[in-house]
Amino acid sequence: MELAAELEAIAIDIVRAAGALLINRPDSLKVETKSSAVDVVTEMDRASEALVTQYLAQHRPGDGLLGEEGANLATTTGISWIVDPIDGTVNYLYGLPGWNISIAATRDGHTLAGAVFAPLLAGGSLWSAHKGGGANLRRGDGQAQRIRANANVPLHLALLATGFSYSTQTRKKQGERFATLIPQVRDIRRMGAAAVDLCLVASGMVDGYFEEELSAWDLAAGELIATEAGALVTNASGGPAGRDMVVAAHPSLHREILALLGGVAQW
Ligand code: LIP
Numbered sequence: 001m002e003l004a005a006e007l008e009a010i011a012i013d014i015v016r017a018a019g020a021l022l023i024n025r026p027d028s029l030k031v032e033t034k035s036s037a038v039d040v041v042t043e044m045d046r047a048s049e050a051l052v053t054q055y056l057a058q059h060r061p062g063d064g065l066l067g068e069e070g071a072n073l074a075t076t077t078g079i080s081w082i083v084d085p086i087d088g089t090v091n092y093l094y095g096l097p098g099w100n101i102s103i104a105a106t107r108d109g110h111t112l113a114g115a116v117f118a119p120l121l122a123g124g125s126l127w128s129a130h131k132g133g134g135a136n137l138r139r140g141d142g143q144a145q146r147i148r149a150n151a152n153v154p155l156h157l158a159l160l161a162t163g164f165s166y167s168t169q170t171r172k173k174q175g176e177r178f179a180t181l182i183p184q185v186r187d188i189r190r191m192g193a194a195a196v197d198l199c200l201v202a203s204g205m206v207d208g209y210f211e212e213e214l215s216a217w218d219l220a221a222g223e224l225i226a227t228e229a230g231a232l233v234t235n236a237s238g239g240p241a242g243r244d245m246v247v248a249a250h251p252s253l254h255r256e257i258l259a260l261l262g263g264v265a266q267w
Contacts, residue, residue, distance in 0.1 A: 198222025
């Protein structure tokens, strides 16, 4: 098996193992805050990151690791993993579906493989991809199904997803932008987990997605999965997606979303 496909298989194993751990959560979680009073971390985020770290140490010794909750290992093999042990922690805290484990394998800054697993979404939804190999969705215990982003959706009929920052100042801008955008599209969803939003673009369950202030662990796996499903993933000016902005949609809609966001550039 080629390396990228091998790494995808490992990513799938890891997110499944972390999902099994996270499903068995205590009723009441110990919660601490991070960048703001609404940015939280629980003992389960840390337990999930520890599981991923141990798994990689055993199966991929020497690989690097960057985790949302502080894991940081340099690579000696050239491969590094970017891990969000719970993306959508607020959903997890409230028992809402959509929280997920997101993990990507990278080399020289390029993502080779990734998997995103949302155990409570539609009976368990596991998206995965490796570079050049297309994107797949497995539901429950089902077989992998090839997925594609929706093509040729006109902007006024587009269902978009977005998210809001943990920073109050950024949220104010985002609220103002929302008011301008919402009359111009079918509707906008805020589901609460960036990695799943990107995978929903990949599987045609929303037409497009935009959000700013994402971290590498929110973005890496979902970006590859959306790209492998035929979506374009960039920032607001068509350059590499990053903390400034992530816009994901099929190329036929992507340029219209960029124009729409450009039209509200004063925000
Ligand atoms: C969350 C993202 C979400 C975003 C939140 C946060 P976390 O990740 O998935 O899309 O709107 O602000 O970044 O913090 O739950 O891993």
